[in-house]
Amino acid sequence: MIVRLATENDFPGFLSLAAQVEHWFGPMVEEPGFHRAVREHIAGSSALVAAAPSGTGLLGGLLFGGSAPTHHVHWLVVSAQARGQGVGQALMAEAGRRFGPGPGTIEVITFGADHPGAVTSGARDFYARLGFTPAEAAEPGPEGGSRQVFRCVVPG
Numbered sequence: 001m002i003v004r005l006a007t008e009n010d011f012p013g014f015l016s017l018a019a020q021v022e023h024w025f026g027p028m029v030e031e032p033g034f035h036r037a038v039r040e041h042i043a044g045s046s047a048l049v050a051a052a053p054s055g056t057g058l059l060g061g062l063l064f065g066g067s068a069p070t071h072h073v074h075w076l077v078v079s080a081q082a083r084g085q086g087v088g089q090a091l092m093a094e095a096g097r098r099f100g101p102g103p104g105t106i107e108v109i110t111f112g113a114d115h116p117g118a119v120t121s122g123a124r125d126f127y128a129r130l131g132f133t134p135a136e137a138a139e140p141g142p143e144g145g146s147r148q149v150f151r152c153v154v155p156g
Contacts, residue, residue: 001059001087003094006047013049013058014038017077024117026142037063037074048094050078050087060087064095066107071100073108088126096154103156109138112146124150 006014018028028034041047041063050060059082063074073095078087100106110127111118113134118124124134132150141147 001090002051002053003048003090004051005045005098006042006049006061008039008042010047010049010058010061011035011038011042014047014061017058017061017079020080021077021121024111024121024141024143024145041065041074046099048091048098050082050091059085060091062091062095064099066100068100069104071104071106073106076108083122089130092130100154102154104154106132106152106154107135108132108150109147110150111141112137112148115141115145115147117145127152 015029018025018034022028038047046064048062048064049058051057052059058079060076060078062076064071065074066072073092076088076091078091096106108127110123111121113124127150130152132152135149135151138147138149
């Protein structure tokens with residue numbers, strides 16, 4: 001696996017990843033706002049991808065933002081076939097190296113505890129393993145499901 005900054009050539013791969021999770025997050029593949037967000041993150045060098053060594057598609061993608069002392073994981077998806085293989089952890093580690101060395105805070109909005117995707121996706125457990133702790137509730141997702149902020153304090 002190669003974790004690197006995303007390029008415009010990776011845009012179709014982001015759409016492929018998005019298609020795998022629309023049932024949890026609502027429409028993205030056909031949404032101009034999602035296209036714009038991905039392209040803005042790519043242009044701003046704040047989008048990362050995990051690419052297969054064979055060069056056949058993306059294993060994962062991450063959109064990162066914010067500024068010191070508070071950074072945000074705007075979007076993180078690992079392909080279905082690559083889940084549980086350290087892809088998400090590698091993307092988060094690279095994001096920390098590139099965008100947010102401490103001291104500071106990294107925030108992400110993920111599924112609320114009662115959301116059907118909370119267990120199935122493994123997102124809450126994933127962020128907890130990385131040192132994130134549940135914080136306040138967030139606005140419901142586009143599909144109407146509950147969301148919660150998870151926060152990780154990064155020491156200096």
